[in-house]
Amino acid sequence: MQYDVIVIGSGPGGYICAIRCAQLGLKTAIIEKYKTLGGTCLNVGCIPSKALLDSSEHYYNASHTFAEHGIQLENLKVDLAQMIARKSEVVSQVCKGVEFLMKKNKIDVYQGLGSFVDKNTVKVTKEGGDIEMITSKNIVIATGSKPSSLPGVTIDKKRIITSTEALQLNEIPKHLIVIGAGVIGAELGSVYARIGAKVSFVEYASAMIPTMDATMGKELQRTVKKLGADFYFSHKVKTVENTGDEVIVTAENPKGELVTFTGDYCLMSVGRKPYTDGLALENAGLVADQRGKIEVDEHTLQTKVPNIYAIGDVIRGAMLAHKAEEEGVFVAETIVGQKPHINYLLIPNVVYTWPEVAGVGYTEDELKAKGIAYKTGSFPFKALGRARASMDIDGTVKVLAHKETDEILGAHIIGPRAADMIAEAVVAMEYRASAEDVSRMSHAHPTYTEAFKEACLAATGNRALNA
Amino acid sequence: MSQIEIKVPTVGESITEVTIGSWVKKDGESVKRDEVICSLDSDKASFDVVSEADGVLRVKAQEGDVLPIGGLICVIETSAEAASAPASTPAPVASAPAPVAAASVAPATAAKIVEMKVPTVGESVTEVTIASWNKKDGDTVQLDEVLCELESDKATFELPAEAAGVLRIVAEAGSTLSIGAVICKIEVGAGSAAASAPVAEAPQSNGQAVTANASNDSYAAGHPSPAAAKILAEKGINPASVAGSGVGGRLTKEDAIAAQPQTAPKPTPAEQPKAPVAAPAAPAPAPKAADARGQRRVKMTSLRKTIARRLVAVKNETAMLTTFNEVDMKPIMELRNKYKDKFKEKHGVGLGFMSFFTRACAVALQEFPVVNAFIDGDEVVYNDFSDISIAVSTERGLVVPVIRNAEKMTFSQIEKEIIRLAGLARDNKLTIDQMQGGTFTITNGGIFGSMLSTPIINAPQAAILGMHNIVERAVVVNGEIVIRPIMYVALSYDHRTIDGRDSVSFLVRVKQLLEDPTRLLLEV
Numbered sequence: 001m002q003y004d005v006i007v008i009g010s011g012p013g014g015y016i017c018a019i020r021c022a023q024l025g026l027k028t029a030i031i032e033k034y035k036t037l038g039g040t041c042l043n044v045g046c047i048p049s050k051a052l053l054d055s056s057e058h059y060y061n062a063s064h065t066f067a068e069h070g071i072q073l074e075n076l077k078v079d080l081a082q083m084i085a086r087k088s089e090v091v092s093q094v095c096k097g098v099e100f101l102m103k104k105n106k107i108d109v110y111q112g113l114g115s116f117v118d119k120n121t122v123k124v125t126k127e128g129g130d131i132e133m134i135t136s137k138n139i140v141i142a143t144g145s146k147p148s149s150l151p152g153v154t155i156d157k158k159r160i161i162t163s164t165e166a167l168q169l170n171e172i173p174k175h176l177i178v179i180g181a182g183v184i185g186a187e188l189g190s191v192y193a194r195i196g197a198k199v200s201f202v203e204y205a206s207a208m209i210p211t212m213d214a215t216m217g218k219e220l221q222r223t224v225k226k227l228g229a230d231f232y233f234s235h236k237v238k239t240v241e242n243t244g245d246e247v248i249v250t251a252e253n254p255k256g257e258l259v260t261f262t263g264d265y266c267l268m269s270v271g272r273k274p275y276t277d278g279l280a281l282e283n284a285g286l287v288a289d290q291r292g293k294i295e296v297d298e299h300t301l302q303t304k305v306p307n308i309y310a311i312g313d314v315i316r317g318a319m320l321a322h323k324a325e326e327e328g329v330f331v332a333e334t335i336v337g338q339k340p341h342i343n344y345l346l347i348p349n350v351v352y353t354w355p356e357v358a359g360v361g362y363t364e365d366e367l368k369a370k371g372i373a374y375k376t377g378s379f380p381f382k383a384l385g386r387a388r389a390s391m392d393i394d395g396t397v398k399v400l401a402h403k404e405t406d407e408i409l410g411a412h413i414i415g416p417r418a419a420d421m422i423a424e425a426v427v428a429m430e431y432r433a434s435a436e437d438v439s440r441m442s443h444a445h446p447t448y449t450e451a452f453k454e455a456c457l458a459a460t461g462n463r464a465l466n467a
Numbered sequence: 468m469s470q471i472e473i474k475v476p477t478v479g480e481s482i483t484e485v486t487i488g489s490w491v492k493k494d495g496e497s498v499k500r501d502e503v504i505c506s507l508d509s510d511k512a513s514f515d516v517v518s519e520a521d522g523v524l525r526v527k528a529q530e531g532d533v534l535p536i537g538g539l540i541c542v543i544e545t546s547a548e549a550a551s552a553p554a555s556t557p558a559p560v561a562s563a564p565a566p567v568a569a570a571s572v573a574p575a576t577a578a579k580i581v582e583m584k585v586p587t588v589g590e591s592v593t594e595v596t597i598a599s600w601n602k603k604d605g606d607t608v609q610l611d612e613v614l615c616e617l618e619s620d621k622a623t624f625e626l627p628a629e630a631a632g633v634l635r636i637v638a639e640a641g642s643t644l645s646i647g648a649v650i651c652k653i654e655v656g657a658g659s660a661a662a663s664a665p666v667a668e669a670p671q672s673n674g675q676a677v678t679a680n681a682s683n684d685s686y687a688a689g690h691p692s693p694a695a696a697k698i699l700a701e702k703g704i705n706p707a708s709v710a711g712s713g714v715g716g717r718l719t720k721e722d723a724i725a726a727q728p729q730t731a732p733k734p735t736p737a738e739q740p741k742a743p744v745a746a747p748a749a750p751a752p753a754p755k756a757a758d759a760r761g762q763r764r765v766k767m768t769s770l771r772k773t774i775a776r777r778l779v780a781v782k783n784e785t786a787m788l789t790t791f792n793e794v795d796m797k798p799i800m801e802l803r804n805k806y807k808d809k810f811k812e813k814h815g816v817g818l819g820f821m822s823f824f825t826r827a828c829a830v831a832l833q834e835f836p837v838v839n840a841f842i843d844g845d846e847v848v849y850n851d852f853s854d855i856s857i858a859v860s861t862e863r864g865l866v867v868p869v870i871r872n873a874e875k876m877t878f879s880q881i882e883k884e885i886i887r888l889a890g891l892a893r894d895n896k897l898t899i900d901q902m903q904g905g906t907f908t909i910t911n912g913g914i915f916g917s918m919l920s921t922p923i924i925n926a927p928q929a930a931i932l933g934m935h936n937i938v939e940r941a942v943v944v945n946g947e948i949v950i951r952p953i954m955y956v957a958l959s960y961d962h963r964t965i966d967g968r969d970s971v972s973f974l975v976r977v978k979q980l981l982e983d984p985t986r987l988l989l990e991v
């Protein structure tokens with residue numbers, strides 16, 4: 001078959017790219033090596049993790065806040081098998097949704113491993129070993145990423161696990177040792193802490209979610225600590241050993257001493273690495289860099305071979321589903337000669353703990369490093385009527401605005417529904433709104449988003465109304 | 468700090484507007500007196516503008532902008548401080564509107580009123596009528612936004628705002644104003660709090676790129692919305708060249724849709740960092756690739772737009788019609804054959820047909836002065852000389868250099884002058900002077916094979932002669948059918964001044980002189 005575009009990988013980058021290509025009138029095929037479409041995000045990433053986060057949050061509220069709300073419960077217990085089954089059902093529904101979208105947009109789906117034969121030809125090796133050759137003018141690599149590990153640590157998927165296994169455990173860990181307190185560690189650590197596991201975070205950096213604004217990490221640590229978690233920062237993990245019934249983690253503490261942690265499960269959440277295994281990049285004249293990334297042109301997302309593009313986790317930048325999606329649309333439009341834009345600074349980061357964390361734009365440290373004069377406006381959720389009503393009073397909104405122009409340069413939120421609230425900051429910043437602009441826009445009352453408005457007022461002239 | 472405004476000079480009587488061709492110097496750059504700062508194009512020629520003083524250049528009109536005579540091109544700031552200001556951080560110009568002050572900054576406003584007057588639109592134009600207002604009283608207007616349309620007896624032109632601010636209309640649509648009368652006022656910086664300081668300090672953001680657009684000091688002026696950014700990139704338009712109608716001068720999607728590329732879009736290196744030779748980045752979308760029935764849209768050049776507007780204006784504003792005749796070219800051809808070698812030997816130029824036609828017209832024009840005259844207001848201006856414009860086709864379009872005092876010239880002088888002017892025309896080196904002031908025009912469609920056509924008058928002239936191809940035709944001479952080389956000639960004329968008797972007689976006289984060239988010698 002001859003196509004205008006072949007997309008390899010059906011994650012949020014790939015499947016969105018395919019749909020946009022089809023919308024633009026290009027004859028499009030998508031190749032996925034797994035049986036279900038949707039990639040990491042739908043199968044073992046964003047969607048299942050959010051399903052378990054919601055379930056575990058309900059349990060946590062039932063056991064901790066319902067009584068205060070005036071709801072009495074007896075014999076409350078976790079049915080982990082049901083939680084996992086519901087999660088699997090959610091996943092299966094969203095994956096079928098993608099399948100439907102492929103049909104609707106007349107995109108040919110090839111199930112099998114895609115590998116390059118040359119720069120225009122891809123070989124699809126199906127499960128039974130059958131082979132099919134397809135050719136195309138353009139090829140988009142969207143093969144995503146896989147969990148990475150540390151030297152000296154072998155993931156056995158039994159007790160030493162990645163996020164993928166953590167999404168389908170048969171039992172609630174008694175003591176879960178989470179190596180890496182980044183986004184995935186914080187989320188999955190929260191899931192098990194809420195349903196009764198003892199959770200210990202061992203982290204090389206000195207704070208949680210170290211890539212986000214420092215205030216967020218500190219606040220998040222305070223609230224996760226309430227779940228009964230312990231934190232071991234500035235610890236360098238040396239070895240992890242599965243002794244059969246236990247895992248023993250050995251790490252070097254800040255003083256240079258070796259310390260050990262013993263638990264029944266160890267979640268390796270130290271990041272993800274770009275995935276290009278089996279792609280046979282060399283046949284197309286491409287190589288991945290030392291970290292496995294595919295190099296692309298900053299302005300076109302073309303690889304060194306101009307008819308081959310790469311998007312999502314397999315290239316530079318944040319490993320986020322919505323970033324992959326933007327790049328998928330970008331490439332489709334670029335292929336037909338349009339001139340789309342992506343403003344990478346305004347791709348929000350999100351963490352679905354409770355309270356949630358979300359940030360966009362510059363962090364305070366980045367502004368300092370760049371020497372940009374800024375002012376800060378903060379507003380705590382505990383001063384907000386809506387948060388009082390729902391008892392979600394942890395967290396704060398922090399707005400960073402340019403000292404002279406008042407332009408919003410960064411927005412960082414930890415609080416209820418922060419991941420949804422951040423969209424307002426993105427819109428405002430895409431239009432280069434000033435903090436005062438936002439404070440002069442009506443926000444429905446009572447809502448969580450009023451906190452953003454109040455923080456903007458605080459940034460504009462230290463005149464938050466409810467603080 | 469003093470400022471010198473550089474305005475579009477009066478470049479020729481029939482020229483009412485010019486287009487900024489290109490800036491040699493950049494906004495904020497230091498310039499020396501007499502240094503060339505930009506080039507202007509009119510429909511007739513290009514010329515350079517030089518700085519009138521040493522100082523810092525503040526560009527007021529962008530490349531491709533069309534300005535009326537007297538329109539503001541730029542300002543030269545002539546002070547020591549200004550001269551030393553670094554080019555990369557344009558200081559706010561005193562005449563620029565006050566910045567939209569951030570709330571934390573005390574709002575300061577420049578209370579300045581710019582009076583906009585009827586510009587000098589041409590030597591012969593003494594009054595204009597306001598055709599329509601595009602903006603309402605009290606509207607906020609951007610620099611260079613078109614405020615209203617003015618009509619003179621010659622043409623319609625647009626009045627761009629000389630400053631950004633709030634519009635106060637003085638003269639309503641329909642009113643007739645003389646040159647120099649006030650049309651409207653712009654309250655610069657109006658809209659914010661009452662003024663105290665005459666000049667506001669523009670807050671300069673060091674973190675963000677400050678647009679060089681001095682007309683709007685909001686840090687976000689010229690910032691395109693995401694959709695606008697894509698549309699502008701696809702049109703190849705630099706957002707900095709578009710006036711934003713959004714809050715603080717932001718570019719909305721609508722602004723981007725309405726934006727016109729002002730010069731041929733050159734892909735800037737930043738936008739197209741990679742231009743693979745085979746351009747695989749942009750294969751045609753499938754539907755387009757189906758077959759080759761493509762369409763192309765190419766922007767009209769400013770010369771083409773001016774020509775288009777002029778031609779329509781002439782058709783609308785004159786009572787033009789055409790009279791025809793035929794010329795038996797046999798006598799001229801015989802004469803030419805007989806003397807062309809000798810002529811060439813003696814004068815160093817070939818003996819062509821143009822000298823015969825030019826001479827014949829020059830003589831006939833002296834005999835029919837009204838054909839050699841034009842209307843100016845309520846008067847008719849008669850010319851004692853025959854300055855004959857010759858239409859020359861060049862790559863940029865048609866240009867019309869003038870042969871002066873053709874009535875006094877010999878055949879060889881005319882031939883030499885035509886060669887000289889045509890050469891200058893093709894090299895794009897004709898000056899305005901060489902193209903203006905003609906009293907009559909000759910155009911030769913015959914060189915492209917035209918049998919018969921009705922040329923359009925070269926305003927403000929009253930008539931134009933069209934030459935055509937020479938074809939052997941069967942004609943009757945002295946009761947016998949003979950084969951003769953015949954050229955049809957056409958005279959388009961403005962019936963407002965030239966009566967049928969004069970125009971027809973003129974053309975008959977030209978025919979007579981051409982069919983019996985000895986008359987040219989004997990002046991009979």
Ligand SMILES: Cc1cc2nc3c(=O)[nH]c(=O)nc-3n(C[C@H](O)[C@H](O)[C@H](O)COP(=O)(O)OP(=O)(O)OC[C@H]3O[C@@H](n4cnc5c(N)ncnc54)[C@H](O)[C@@H]3O)c2cc1C
Nearest residue numbers: 009011013033039040041045046114144312313319320321
């Ligand atoms: C636990 C977890 C939670 C997450 N939560 C969030 C979140 O809340 N929000 C968020 O934005 N991001 C989240 N992410 C990150 C998000 O999942 C990724 O950024 C996103 O999936 C990247 O999309 P992609 O299209 O680049 O690649 P992927 O989604 O990884 O998809 C790549 C696909 O390509 C297929 N493939 C690879 N090689 C081949 C081949 N040779 N032939 C055929 N098919 C191939 C793979 O099987 C896979 O299906 C989470 C990730 C994890 C692990």
